[in-house]
Amino acid sequence: MRETKEILEERYQKFVEASLCINMERGWPCREQLELSMPMLDLVGSRTELEREVDYRGYAGTAGIEPLKKLFADILEVCPEEIYIGSTMSTTLMYDIVNKAVLFGFDGHEPWKNLNTVKFICPVPGYEKHFKICETFGIEMLPVRMMDDGPDMDMVERLVAEDASVKGIWCVPLYSNPTGAIYSDETVTRLARMRTAADDFRIFWDNAYCVHHLTEEKYQVKNIIRECEKAGNPNRVFEFASTSKITFPGGGVGLCASSKENIAWLTKNSLLQLKSGDKINQLRHFMLLKDPEGVDAHMNKHREIISPKFDMVDRILHEELDGCNLAEWDRPKGGYFFNIKLKNGMAHAVWQACKDAGVAITPAGSTFPYGNDPDDAYLRIAPTYPPIHELETAMHILGVCIKLTGLRIFGEECI
């Protein structure tokens, strides 16, 4: 039975009257996910031997403890000497590396602050914090369309080849935020090999979801550090990962993987700022996760909790929207987000309607540089945080809001 405008408005009104407060705005793990890592807090105690390759309690050791570097190196298929473990979050490392490139420059290169213009390529839709880092440091953003297998590489190659002020690109190569795209081998190879006018061009490879699978199949992207090396551009890429969504977002471990030369540059330029990260917490992480198989087993438990949420989002979107041509989406194979592409001109209105009904989703436009989605078409939702019964309600609200907005803008025939 087709819903009429009156039925939709009645449904919407009922939601509004329920005074809900449901948060699907950020990629936050839910309480059940956080519980998974509670045993970690018992692994280091007053009797734990902490005098290892250095005294983990003391100042010594800058780039992280050896066993944890080894674990991350195994996961990312690099050597431990290609790993720097710093602060508790990878965003800190991304921010600090851009900051240091601006102020001091990469080894032997002009600090970016001395240049008139610095530009970064930003695949869109993309991750808001990457764009905010650019904004913070006055870096001009060049949006490039995100495809199913990575950014539009013809465009990327053209931009980097012709303009020496293009100094970087942001990539979330696996289960991209927010589209869920997986970079193909060809995309990785082209990024590693492409000719860049700037010789201090850097790829910021935010491998945030490298072990965050949502299906049986554990997708992997080609090792870009090795590809860059093979292509004769060994220092082109900084790769990032963290345990924020493996253990505790507020008490995890952030890391950077790169060429030995880049890691030496990063270590040298970080020593004064942070003599050493929290090596005791690093040990806790190593003891919980142990090896890639341990990480895998732990991440399977996360998947069991959140995969049903992604299924539900997909199911309710179909229930609510099949038959009308207002929205497109794919059920992602990993990561933390659903990307919904609406008909142009709808996103802000849908976001507002959800908000008025007590459902917070990521503000429309957020996945574009300067918050500006020129088509006003993209919405990102983050289904992990709310309890599943709240998520169910929220998704029905979203469905109703999309249909009501469609009705208002495009008239009866769209629903």
Added chain:
Amino acid sequence: MRETKEILEERYQKFVEASLCINMERGWPCREQLELSMPMLDLVGSRTELEREVDYRGYAGTAGIEPLKKLFADILEVCPEEIYIGSTMSTTLMYDIVNKAVLFGFDGHEPWKNLNTVKFICPVPGYEKHFKICETFGIEMLPVRMMDDGPDMDMVERLVAEDASVKGIWCVPLYSNPTGAIYSDETVTRLARMRTAADDFRIFWDNAYCVHHLTEEKYQVKNIIRECEKAGNPNRVFEFASTSKITFPGGGVGLCASSKENIAWLTKNSLLQLKSGDKINQLRHFMLLKDPEGVDAHMNKHREIISPKFDMVDRILHEELDGCNLAEWDRPKGGYFFNIKLKNGMAHAVWQACKDAGVAITPAGSTFPYGNDPDDAYLRIAPTYPPIHELETAMHILGVCIKLTGLRIFGEECI
């Protein structure tokens, strides 16, 4: 009996032959001190309630957990809203604040990078890392003589009044590194009240040793945050402290205290860089230390361990050097260092002689900007880290090295 050149050389040769390796270079707590905080590692476990004012495991909360902010506020006699708890070390906060002043400027002020020159006043001898931060950001350093009650305030007042490019001063107000000086009330008041040509002048008040007493008397300096407020310069000071030498240097908590306006500026400019510090570790610290009395009791245990080391340094310096006029020193009342003022022209040679005998002390010159002690007279030693029997040997070596160097430079009559 007076020692002859031959006796001294023989003593020195014996030390060299013993192939020692003793480290008095850095202010590192010794193993026994680290053991004091091991019980902290049992305080948070898998059954600890972590969902408090926010979920301590999650992303929420930026400036630190409430109970720990309260504890630090009580110690520093400010309000919890005047506290920002960020990374694990206060050096990170100092570095980042200078970095942000350079790139973004303090609220409503020109970023320092847009100015031709930025200068900081550096009381000398002082703390090497402060000077390194200036060097990193291209800030010119103006050395000002350190007195027993703080820097030469006539000079400071003159410099800040006449030159708008003087933007800051580094201070370690209590048990100053390395001289052990304690800032007098008058010094604090003059710093708070002085007229500065720059209206974004800032005092970097590194209260690193605020609870690190080495005598029965617990010295305190006047509350500079309140003094600045009273003087109509509420945003003039950033105060720093940390638990690096209370609990674990590598796994502690760093904090900044300042006016609410400055804390708002710092929080706003840090949010993207570090969404939240490790709130679980903050809780561990709160549970160990509890309140100012708890901190006091804990610090008394530190004092019992290290105070005998300071006594021994003082005793052996007297044994070795009384009667010759080669060196002056004071047994400090708190903090981590002994400052030895030698006759001019001796410091590098003594440092090298110690090194050749297997004793590492802080490189001569380190306590001056650019490593340049114009009189080549100051040596800093850090007696806390080596075991007491090693410290005993090292101090005799130092004594012999001072006398041998004196002999070489000034001839027989100096010993």
